[in-house]
Amino acid sequence: MTGQPLPILAALGLALAVSGCTVFPGGEPPRVMDLALADVAEATTTGYGRSLRVDTPLATEPFDSSRILTKPSPNEYQMYGKVRWRDTAPVLVRELxxxxxxxxxxxxxxxxxxxxxxxxxxxxxxxxxxxxxxxDGQVSVTITLYGQIMDNRSRTTLCTRNFEVSEPAVAGDIDAVVRAFGAAGEDLRRQVRNWLGKCLG
Structure with a gap:
């Protein structure tokens, strides 16, 4: 009697293993998206003569993830299905x-x-x-970042700035939204470069 349940347990374990081996329905992997950015022209002005460390931005959920987020109402976040960023949003912003x-x-x-x-x-x-x-029926992308520059020797803050960029999407599908993220990223890095020029120039 003690050996009879083993075949049942083994069959059950096999069924669970087979059913659990696929994370996405039908074995379809998620689309992995990246920010499409243009090349930046090299500086034509004098260099800063200093080195810079860029830390990964601090973020809480739901922004500290690789899911692509939408906010259909003021008090709710949702995620686009079967698609994600190639890394978390803070890492994307840092690398940008x-x-x-x-x-x-x-x-x-x-x-x-x-x-x-x-x-x-x-x-x-x-x-x-x-x-x-x-x-009002218009989809747009928003990136909000609060940044500061610190002198590592004196540990003092040299400059601070709150960046908020918004870029409309031509449509509501994920491809149009990702293109809008790329345009917003272009705007963000332009603002960061100009801010640093005023702060350190």
Missing amino acids: IIGSLRQEGRFDAVINESSPTASDLTFTSDLYGFHSETR
């Missing part, structure tokens, strides 16, 4: 800023927080918005 500043070439070096190299300045930030919204 780093890539832009490296291409511009005004800093001696631009690194992230995992680099063992020392830097003269640090860019820290908080990410409060990285989502699409629908207002």
Whole structure:
């Protein structure tokens, strides 16, 4: 009698293993999206003569994830199905800023927080918005970031700025929304470059 339940348990375990091996229905993987950004022209003005560390922005849920978010009403967030960013939103914003500043070439070096190299300045930030919204039938993308520049030697804050960019999407489908995110990212990095020029120039 003690050995009879084993075949039943084994069959049940096999059924659970087979049914649980696929995360998405029909085995369809999610679409993995990235921000489409244009190249930045190299700086034609004098360099800063300093190095910069860009920390990953701090963010809470639901922004600290790789899901693409929409806000159909003022008090609700939803996620687009079967699609995600290639990394979390804070990492995308960090790499957007780093890539832009490296291409511009005004800093001696631009690194992230995992680099063992020392830097003269640090860019820290908080990410409060990285989502699409629908207002009066129009879909738009919003990125909200609070940033500050700190002198690493004196530990003093040199400049602060709240960035909020909004870009309309030509339609409500995910491809149009992702293109709007790319346009908003272009606007954000342009504002960051101009802000740094005024702060450090």
